[in-house]
Amino acid sequence: MLSACPTGLLLVIAFQLCQISAVYLPLREYAGATFFDGWDYWGNVDNTTWGNVTYLDQTLATEHRLAYVNAAGNAIVKVDNSTTIAAAPLVNRESIRLTTKDSYGVGTLWIIDAVHIPYGCSVWPAFWTLGVGKEWPNAGEIDIIEAINLMDNNQMALHSTKGCFQSPNPVQSGATLATDCSLDRGCIVAERKPNSFGAGFAQAGGGVFAVQMDITGVFMWFWPRQEVPDSIKTATSQSSLDIATFGVPSSAYPALGCNITEFFGPQQLVLLTTLCGVWAGTSRSFGATCSGRCVDQVIGPGTNFDTAYWEVPYIRTYIAEGLPRPELSSSTTPTPTDGGSPTSTTSASGTQITTPPGNVNTSAAGHVKDLGVVRVLVGITAVLCACGGQLLAMI
Numbered sequence: 001m002l003s004a005c006p007t008g009l010l011l012v013i014a015f016q017l018c019q020i021s022a023v024y025l026p027l028r029e030y031a032g033a034t035f036f037d038g039w040d041y042w043g044n045v046d047n048t049t050w051g052n053v054t055y056l057d058q059t060l061a062t063e064h065r066l067a068y069v070n071a072a073g074n075a076i077v078k079v080d081n082s083t084t085i086a087a088a089p090l091v092n093r094e095s096i097r098l099t100t101k102d103s104y105g106v107g108t109l110w111i112i113d114a115v116h117i118p119y120g121c122s123v124w125p126a127f128w129t130l131g132v133g134k135e136w137p138n139a140g141e142i143d144i145i146e147a148i149n150l151m152d153n154n155q156m157a158l159h160s161t162k163g164c165f166q167s168p169n170p171v172q173s174g175a176t177l178a179t180d181c182s183l184d185r186g187c188i189v190a191e192r193k194p195n196s197f198g199a200g201f202a203q204a205g206g207g208v209f210a211v212q213m214d215i216t217g218v219f220m221w222f223w224p225r226q227e228v229p230d231s232i233k234t235a236t237s238q239s240s241l242d243i244a245t246f247g248v249p250s251s252a253y254p255a256l257g258c259n260i261t262e263f264f265g266p267q268q269l270v271l272l273t274t275l276c277g278v279w280a281g282t283s284r285s286f287g288a289t290c291s292g293r294c295v296d297q298v299i300g301p302g303t304n305f306d307t308a309y310w311e312v313p314y315i316r317t318y319i320a321e322g323l324p325r326p327e328l329s330s331s332t333t334p335t336p337t338d339g340g341s342p343t344s345t346t347s348a349s350g351t352q353i354t355t356p357p358g359n360v361n362t363s364a365a366g367h368v369k370d371l372g373v374v375r376v377l378v379g380i381t382a383v384l385c386a387c388g389g390q391l392l393a394m395i
């Protein structure tokens, strides 16, 4: 393995190149009183992962208080825990599935701060993204937060059509469980840092997850509360963000193994909690951390679901400095304070997207084409970083 990599001086250069600053400008923030403005509600049963839930529409979600902003100003997105459900041939408990109206393509960065992620036997939360405009998985899927039942660690993954892999020995802190992104489970990386899910996550005060969707790859970070980088801690909805100090990501999918622009279109963010279903509910998955039958948790009083809620201070989206800003669907777009690229603010109503706003992917490609040198440099950096990481891993 080592013989494939040049050593010594090259390693030093690698570490310097890996510190290249990458500045991102704010696109929009989902937070506080306006958190729910930028999303659509599913308003149907779980017809994709077959969990025992009914995802409410906006009216019922608000009325039943399953989607609201709490006294701390954080968004709460929860499973019903106040209804007693009788055993029946078909059991569904009320829950929420949200999809952003806007989509975000290559060249963007997404950050979610969470104080609490749903957990408990039968509970299957996910914060993930779905490529727009094509039948799944033709425009790709990125799983940022996803785990089930009483698991204590998060898993990240990509899903794609055939031909997209996680390249060998990526520089990441997580543990790769599968490398072919086109197979059932996707190319999964299990979190190795403590407190990434479950009671541990909540007790540690939650944490922050970040995703960089770049022409050089998809990179995802997790930091428990105590380890959130200062650049994120001090950021506001309007400040730009330099990701140079983010450190080694939890999962890395370099373009070496997967051509991101080919397999991933602009992505809509999805936040949901289902119960049981095709992962959490199988006897094998359920039995790994819980006992009995999954659906028996859903039946009865809702006390099993007191911990089945998201509490989210904010979700922020960014675009790489120098790329054109995509048009967004609503008027809550923050204006950068640092004199970055021109801001395109409002575009008509918040409910209708006339131009696909996530048209960022072609822009990103165009940007790099104009700067051919950058592309070469980025390629060299990727290889050097990979080699450096490999060396580090062996020390």
Ligand SMILES: *[C@@H]1O[C@H](CO)[C@@H](O)[C@H](O)[C@H]1NC(C)=O
Pocket: 042, 043, 044, 047
């Ligand atoms: C699943 O539900 C969604 C939301 O109601 C709907 O748009 C979609 O058509 C449904 N899919 C199928 C295959 O029924």
Ligand SMILES: *[C@@H]1O[C@H](CO)[C@@H](O)[C@H](O)[C@H]1NC(C)=O
Pocket: 045, 050, 051, 052, 053, 088, 089, 090, 091, 092, 295
């Ligand atoms: C749980 O939901 C799934 C999907 O809708 C359904 O097939 C199954 O019958 C349900 N189980 C019960 C006991 O309601």
Ligand SMILES: *[C@@H]1O[C@H](CO)[C@@H](O)[C@H](O)[C@H]1NC(C)=O
Pocket: 259, 260, 261, 262
């Ligand atoms: C990646 O895919 C894009 C879009 O299909 C294509 O234009 C580009 O040439 C591909 N890059 C490589 C290195 O294959």
Ligand SMILES: *[C@@H]1O[C@H](CO)[C@@H](O)[C@H](O)[C@H]1NC(C)=O
Pocket: 081, 082, 303, 305, 306, 307, 308, 309
């Ligand atoms: C539902 O759970 C919340 C905590 O998430 C708790 O404050 C509330 O009392 C529970 N509701 C019922 C009816 O038990």
Ligand SMILES: *[C@@H]1O[C@H](CO)[C@@H](O)[C@H](O)[C@H]1NC(C)=O
Pocket: 261, 262, 265, 266, 356, 358, 359, 360, 361, 362, 365
């Ligand atoms: C994304 O990029 C691909 C390849 O460059 C292009 O074919 C496609 O039209 C782009 N998608 C959008 C929504 O612009």
